[in-house]
Amino acid sequence: MNNTKYKGMSKTANFFFLIAVFIIIGMAVWQSKYLRSRITQVLPNVKQQRVYKPDYIFKSVREMVYIPAGEFLMGGMKNTNEKPVHKVSLNGFWIDKYEVTNKDFEKFKPEHKKFRKKTSNENDQPVIHITWLEAQEYCKWRCDKEKLPRGSYRLPTEAEWEYSARGGLKQKEYPWGKFSPNAFDFLMANYNSKEKITAYCSKVGSFPPNGFGIYDMAGNVREWCFDWYDIYPSDCSNRTTYNPEGPAKATRKVWRGGSWGSHKKDLRCAARGGISPNHWLDNLGFRCVRIK
Numbered sequence: 289m290n291n292t293k294y295k296g297m298s299k300t301a302n303f304f305f306l307i308a309v310f311i312i313i314g315m316a317v318w319q320s321k322y323l324r325s326r327i328t329q330v331l332p333n334v335k336q337q338r339v340y341k342p343d344y345i346f347k348s349v350r351e352m353v354y355i356p357a358g359e360f361l362m363g364g365m366k367n368t369n370e371k372p373v374h375k376v377s378l379n380g381f382w383i384d385k386y387e388v389t390n391k392d393f394e395k396f397k398p399e400h401k402k403f404r405k406k407t408s409n410e411n412d413q414p415v416i417h418i419t420w421l422e423a424q425e426y427c428k429w430r431c432d433k434e435k436l437p438r439g440s441y442r443l444p445t446e447a448e449w450e451y452s453a454r455g456g457l458k459q460k461e462y463p464w465g466k467f468s469p470n471a472f473d474f475l476m477a478n479y480n481s482k483e484k485i486t487a488y489c490s491k492v493g494s495f496p497p498n499g500f501g502i503y504d505m506a507g508n509v510r511e512w513c514f515d516w517y518d519i520y521p522s523d524c525s526n527r528t529t530y531n532p533e534g535p536a537k538a539t540r541k542v543w544r545g546g547s548w549g550s551h552k553k554d555l556r557c558a559a560r561g562g563i564s565p566n567h568w569l570d571n572l573g574f575r576c577v578r579i580k
Contacts, residue, residue: 346434347434348382348430348434348578349392349395349430349433349434350384350385350386350388350392350430350576351384351385351386352382352383352384352385352578353382353383353384353385353452353500353501353502354380354381354382355378355380355381355382355383355448355451355452355500356380357377357378357379357380358377358378358451359375359376359377359378359528360375360376360378360450360451360454360458361373361374361375361376361458361459362374362375362376362447362450362451362558363520363558364556364557364558364559366553366556366558366559367558367559368519369519369520369560369561370520370558370559370560371520372520372522372524372525373459373525374520374524374525374527374529375525375527375528375529376447376451376528376529376530376532377528377529377530377531378447378448378451378530378531379531379579381444381448381577381578381579382577382578382579383444383448383452383502383575383576383577383578384575384576384577385493385497385501385502385503386492386493386503386504386575387414387415387492387503387504387508387509387511387573387574387575388414388415388423388426388573388574388575388576389411389412389413389414389415389492390404390408390409390410390411390412390413390414390415391411391412392415393415393418393426394415396425396426396429396430397422397426400415400417403417405417405570406488407488407489407548407570407571408488408489408509408570410491412491412492413489413490413491413492414489414492414504414508414509414573415573415574416489416509416568416569416570416571416572416573417568417569417570418512418568418572418573418574419565419566419567419568420443420512420541420565420566421565421566422568423443423512423574424442424443426574426576427441427442427443427576428441430576436580437580439579439580440578440579440580441576441577441578442514442576442577442579443512443513443514443574443576443577444511444513444514444575444576444577445513445514445515445531445532445533445534446513446514446515446532446534446542446544446560447529447531447532448577449511449513449544449545450544450557450558452500452502452505453498453502453505453506453544453545453557454498454499454557455497455498455499455500455502455505456499456500457498457499460557461556461557462476462506462555462556462557463498463499463502463505463506463557464476464496464498464506468552469481469506469507469552469555470483470552475495476495476496476506477495477504477506477507477508477546477555478490478494478495478504478507478508478548479506479507479546479547479548479549479550479551479552479554479555480548480549480550480551481552484548486548487548488548488570489508489509489548489571490504490508490548492504492508494508495507495508504545505545505557506545506546506555506556506557507545507546507547507548507550507555508545508547508548508573509545509547509548509571509572509573510543510544510545510546510547510550510561510569510571510572510573511543511544511545511572511573511574511575512541512542512543512572512573512574513541513542513543513544514533514534514541514542515532515533515534515535515541515542516534516535516536516537516538516539516540516541516542516562517534517538517540517541517542517560517561517562517563518534518535518538538562539564540562540563540564540565541562541563541564541565542560542561542562543560543561543562543563543572544559544560545559546559547571547572548571549571550571
């Protein structure tokens, strides 16, 4: 009797074990399909990326992405310095696909190599410890290198930077959409997160691009912009502003984009801040735009 009872219980246990296996497999398949569907909403699939062709092609010392002329709503509602949300219209321009790296910058200023720090000491990590003035000098060097008029390359205006960061999305929190940078089992950017792999700067292009195909517009390093920093004009929401360049004079220059040390709220497209053009930080870099 004991043997018969034991065998019967074993069959029952096997039956429920198989049922549990099928349930687990089914849940895994469903979760995989669900995750893929969610990822397609977040990651700009190559086919979905907005690739625009300019009227003419040129050879640059760095890879660039063309951003077409257009309008967008600039600013946000989270912080006082992001208000009011206002309409901006921009001419087309090119922007660096990646943040300027140590290797890129040292073609212009070789002596910078001895100032590399542990926060960014590899060739393909973003250059840091760069003042706004040095970043502008690098832009001038690129003009000379390509035999272009001075001013053809420069730092992006704050409006150009935000338009590029949004990647064609309308009023979404982040360059990839509305989701938090740690919404899935992988990170969308290098920032101050408990899930992060590296303590400091990542190699440029380590995270997915936005809808325009531009990398690291959130996290890794903050980026210098052309404009002086100030609050937006209180009446700017009543009109469309064309190619704004910020206030005529102030004491600080704009930074955008958040960094490896930032909280996720600072990775938002509308987040902004400012620092003296004579200062540098170990989480502040830059990229260039070309307008001619």
